[in-house]
Amino acid sequence: MATFAYILASPIGALGLNTSAKGVTQLSYLAGAQTTKPPRHGLAYEVKRQLQDYFEAKISAFELPLDVRGTPYQQQVWQLLQGIKYSEFQTYGEIAQTLGSGARAVGNACRRNPIPIIIPCHRVVRADAVGGYCGSMSGPAQQHKDWLLRHELGIQQSTPSMHQEQQQ
Secondary structure, three states: OOOOOEOOOOOOEEEEEOOOOOEEEEEEOOOOOOOOOOOOHHHHHHHHHHHHHOOOOOOOOOOEEEEEOOOHHHHHHHHHOOOOOOOOEEHHHHHHHHHHHHHHHHHHHHOOOOOOOOOOHHHEOOOOOOOOOEEEHHHHHHHHHHHHHHHHOOOOOOOOOOOOOOOO
């Protein structure tokens, strides 16, 4: 189980965050009730601010330095994902065609994305359905993808504000 330097509240649950001197290294959905560990300064504070603005529909793109590690292929996929604009979607097959690879390989790279939301793998869908998210076709991960897609399409959803961070 990963340890996170910061735990942020969000409308879709707690998010674990890690950063390095170079940029954001990890953003993960955390299950269950979590005690927040809010950032007080630096890059982590900026991540929190931009996530809050994203969830409040004040921004449609993140401007954060990233420090992601993966294979050269994964890096290519993650770079392409960052070019998918807010409320737009691409299929696994479209991305695969751009890279001269297969849709399954794109899906595997999306599954290993260490920084979901900021690297918007939720904007990648199957040709015939929404598709999975973070390696799952159902459960909380799928609910997160559905929520993010609805959020970006401007479909009203009832969720708590990020300002309501709970301390336990």
